[in-house]
Amino acid sequence: MTPKKTRRSQSGVTLIETLISVLLLLALGAGMTSVFGFCTGMNKSQGEMATRTTELAQDKMEQLLALQFNDAASNTTVFPTATSGGTGLGGSMSASTTVGGTTKGSPVTNYVDYTDATGNLLTSSTGSFFTRQWSITTPAVTSPANLKTITVVVYASTTAGGVGSAASTTLVCLKSYNR
16 A cells, blocks of 8 residues: 655645745846946947947048048148148158058147047047047059058047947058049
8 A cells, every 4th residue: 555645744834935946036027137238328329439430430531531641731630621730631642651540549739639528529639538540551552653552540538338348440441642
């Protein structure tokens, strides 16, 4: 004869155990919701900052590409471009030459401008939120130099929400001399 199984050994999960499990899951879910909300907000802010740096790089590139190939006088640190007072696209450049610079924190005069957080051009770095730097390079094997590589880099001065690294965008285009 087999021993009689008691009702107690066949019992399932009690109502109290179920309630405790549900309360624990709710508490964990509430904590995760706030983290999820924070991360979503930061992602949105960083995405907007990256989009803004890209827009500013495209604007500067369009301004530079609109110049004549051998322009040596246009001032591209203002908008609209002034016909004098600047360096244009470096003028007639020999092979393997670079003018300007894109190294963060080392702006080259006439190859840098500054904007506020909304993209308005400023007259100096004071109060700037974005720094746009550019350089023009000719390749080593071109004689006469009939190709220029234009590089525009935009740096944000701060991060979105103080987390992560500040946004930056690098845009590179080629301009050729059409005879």
